[in-house]
Amino acid sequence: MALHNHKIVHLDIKPQNLVVFPGNRVKLVDLGIAQKAYKHRVGSNGTWLYSAPEVANVPRNHTMLNTSKADVWSWGAVLYRITYLVPPRYV
Numbered sequence: 001m002a003l004h005n006h007k008i009v010h011l012d013i014k015p016q017n018l019v020v021f022p023g024n025r026v027k028l029v030d031l032g033i034a035q036k037a038y039k040h041r042v043g044s045n046g047t048w049l050y051s052a053p054e055v056a057n058v059p060r061n062h063t064m065l066n067t068s069k070a071d072v073w074s075w076g077a078v079l080y081r082i083t084y085l086v087p088p089r090y091v
Contacts, residue, residue, distance in 0.1 A: 003028075004068045007037040011055075011066070012046040013074035015081055035066050046070075049087040050077045 003010055010017075010028060017030045033045045040063045048056050052073035058064050080088045 003034065004037070004071070008034055009037050009066045009068055010034050010071050010074075012050075013071055013078060014047045014050040015078055018078070037066050037068055039066050040064065046074070049089050050074045050081075 010031065011033045012030060013028065017028055019027050019029050021027060046055060052070040055064070055070045077088045
């Protein structure tokens, strides 16, 4: 992922943030809460249905370290949604 090559994590990968362009090129949009990787932040961000468990379960007043692992989990959740037409949190 190009963002991860630049040490940036998106933190809100979900179907609504994927745009399909001509030629079936898919791009990730909405970098509103993207942050530098390996930087501490307070609380959880992103959309709960597609957030990695370690991100979704962080209390708002606690800090956590941003890593690309959460984005990879979110990609998997999106692929699950596309394949089975239901978010993985409902399974």
